[in-house]
Amino acid sequence: xxxxxxxxxxxxxxxxxxxxGGGLVLSTAAADLLAACGSTTAAPASDQQLLxxxxxxxxxxxxxxxxxxxxxxxxxxGIPPEWAxxxxxxxxxxxxxxxxxxxxxxAEFSSAQEIQAIKSTISGNGFVPDIGDVGPALGVxxxxxxxxxxxxxANWKDVPDLMKESSGKYCGEYxxxxxxxxxxxxxTNVPADWADLQKPEYRHKIGIDGxxxxxxxxxxxxxxxALANGGSVDNIxxxxxxxxxxxxxGNYTPARSDKAHMQTGEVGIGIFWDYLGLGxxxxxxxxxxxxxxxxPSGSLAGYYVAIVSKYAKHPWAARLWNEYIMSDEGQLFYxxxxxxxxxxxxxxxxxxxxxDLAAKLPSSDQYKNVKFVTPDQQTKAKDxxxxxxxx
Amino acid sequence: xxxxxLGVLPFLIFAFVFxxxxxxxxxxxxxxxxxxxxxxxxxxxLTQHNVLNAxxxxxxxxxxxxxxxxxxxxxxxxxxxxxxSYRWIRPILVTFSGVASNFAGVPLAYAFISTLGFTxxxxxxxxxxxxxxLEQMGFSLYTFWGLALIYLYFQIPxxxxxxxxxxxxxxxxxxxxxxxxxxxxxxxxxxxxxxxxTPPVLAASLLLFGNAFGAYAxxxxxxxxxxxxxxxxxxxxxxxxxxxxxxxxxxxxxxxxVIMTFCILVFSVLQRRTSRWIK
Numbered sequence: 002x003x004x005x006x007x008x009x010x011x012x013x014x015x016x017x018x019x020x021x022g023g024g025l026v027l028s029t030a031a032a033d034l035l036a037a038c039g040s041t042t043a044a045p046a047s048d049q050q051l052l053x054x055x056x057x058x059x060x061x062x063x064x065x066x067x068x069x070x071x072x073x074x075x076x077x078x079g080i081p082p083e084w085a086x087x088x089x090x091x092x093x094x095x096x097x098x099x100x101x102x103x104x105x106x107x108a109e110f111s112s113a114q115e116i117q118a119i120k121s122t123i124s125g126n127g128f129v130p131d132i133g134d135v136g137p138a139l140g141v142x143x144x145x146x147x148x149x150x151x152x153x154x155a156n157w158k159d160v161p162d163l164m165k166e167s168s169g170k171y172c173g174e175y176x177x178x179x180x181x182x183x184x185x186x187x188x189t190n191v192p193a194d195w196a197d198l199q200k201p202e203y204r205h206k207i208g209i210d211g212x213x214x215x216x217x218x219x220x221x222x223x224x225x226x227a228l229a230n231g232g233s234v235d236n237i238x239x240x241x242x243x244x245x246x247x248x249x250x251g252n253y254t255p256a257r258s259d260k261a262h263m264q265t266g267e268v269g270i271g272i273f274w275d276y277l278g279l280g281x282x283x284x285x286x287x288x289x290x291x292x293x294x295x296x297p298s299g300s301l302a303g304y305y306v307a308i309v310s311k312y313a314k315h316p317w318a319a320r321l322w323n324e325y326i327m328s329d330e331g332q333l334f335y336x337x338x339x340x341x342x343x344x345x346x347x348x349x350x351x352x353x354x355x356x357d358l359a360a361k362l363p364s365s366d367q368y369k370n371v372k373f374v375t376p377d378q379q380t381k382a383k384d385x386x387x388x389x390x391x392x
Numbered sequence: 393x394x395x396x397x398l399g400v401l402p403f404l405i406f407a408f409v410f411x412x413x414x415x416x417x418x419x420x421x422x423x424x425x426x427x428x429x430x431x432x433x434x435x436x437x438l439t440q441h442n443v444l445n446a447x448x449x450x451x452x453x454x455x456x457x458x459x460x461x462x463x464x465x466x467x468x469x470x471x472x473x474x475x476x477s478y479r480w481i482r483p484i485l486v487t488f489s490g491v492a493s494n495f496a497g498v499p500l501a502y503a504f505i506s507t508l509g510f511t512x513x514x515x516x517x518x519x520x521x522x523x524x525x526l527e528q529m530g531f532s533l534y535t536f537w538g539l540a541l542i543y544l545y546f547q548i549p550x551x552x553x554x555x556x557x558x559x560x561x562x563x564x565x566x567x568x569x570x571x572x573x574x575x576x577x578x579x580x581x582x583x584x585x586x587x588x589x590t591p592p593v594l595a596a597s598l599l600l601f602g603n604a605f606g607a608y609a610x611x612x613x614x615x616x617x618x619x620x621x622x623x624x625x626x627x628x629x630x631x632x633x634x635x636x637x638x639x640x641x642x643x644x645x646x647x648x649x650v651i652m653t654f655c656i657l658v659f660s661v662l663q664r665r666t667s668r669w670i671k
Contacts, residue, residue, distance in 0.1 A: 215617070
């Protein structure tokens, strides 16, 4: 399972994106997409060649084939409308390309179920998914089991290497990062980095989101601390030592950094996903005031990847979807739901983040040192925690 | 009545589906590997330091809360039923106990955190008004003793409920008979009262032990893995989004089943002794 792969969190992710709904009017639409990647048709290729290649396919071709061949239909899994602002993306598919996305219950599939759904299409049963949205571990599984095709969208180069499969078989869509979420009513000096957490003034204030042996969110918090204390994506131990030190100094509180404890201040400094913290901040609306800080010396990301099924019934629509979610417009919808889009840093440096949206987020330079881990590294970290984390 | 067994059938089905069958499946799981081949390998987890420590902690927290609950609960029940006590106390105590003995899980943990956590109402009241700092006195709710205190919230009322009928069964005639034969109060308790009450009190204490032993939600909601209990470790292996090792979980659960079976056997032996006297 991927770091963010937990349906509860999925719901939290965008209880709020929906609420902000419509606040942002994005001018980027199909026209811009066409301008970005529609002019590369030099030698005309056959449809078969286009589909067996690894993209990108010019948008005007995708659009016309989606209408004429795929009849404007796309079968999707793992895209709950309330999660990461998929509602706006679904609406955008309809508005820009007249594509009706068929998802219903499939939207709620867990990553493992999505992979299972693709597998069962081989035997010709049930719903045939065209695309999926899965955690990286299941992305790797899908590649190993040969269930997906390679497709590099027009914005492929903007996606950090660690978030994508080099031949194009999966592509990072969006991510969350570990943050300090601070209740400023009980913590007056907001800590800036990991070293600050050792200060005596934070006695009994610092909590994490679950037991790191069980919850990915908490695992990533400990691991992020490792990065700041001589550890690495291959070595979580310094993070375990750091938290042992917080425990012996009394700064750590075993209380979970959930919404209730963050609001009362029972946990004054919670270390967990930025998107949850930003959601709490909006939902508390100043009572108390919440600050979200990305610690510069160590913050790990959890991310999701897009896959295109090898057995897709609507191969054109599947690739069109991939282009749309990775376009400026699609990526900004993710950001509106507080999920940082895969192209975030590239878009920020190109000045493509609208000011009103940027104002609601930590500054983009706080995201520059964020690190990504592979499913293998995560397995190693899990074993180290199971052996060495002491309650 | 040859058809009388029909009445008990729903209970038997219920017990089979929710107790018998899961127990069998747990034991089978403990002795098989992920590919359903028989193995003893799962039990190697019982030799790991943190697992042994979890059994110790689980037994200790259950023991402490059972003894504490039994002593306080018995005295409360006895006091409430005593002739010299106010009559109106009894129904209030019994009703409250009925409610409180069922208050457990996440709501109970959150109630205590809101009251006695670092920012709890009582903690702040003591600190701001009376200048008594629980923290400086060394108290933290998120510790073994904090959890024991929380468990007592349902253990004491449960003991009260269990003891009311027992103490009511202690017949006045026995007291009068011993007094008319010249026994003092101390002699009555030593030779009559305690020998009769000891088995039911011990039996009830064992029930309290089992009640705490299997508890999971309260401890997890309080301190996540901060208090190392067997039930929480089992949870990591079956319900986490990091590990999934159901056979190891089954091995640990089998260890708990052995301990609980022992408790129930002792309980039923004691129960049989009691029923000779109190009916």
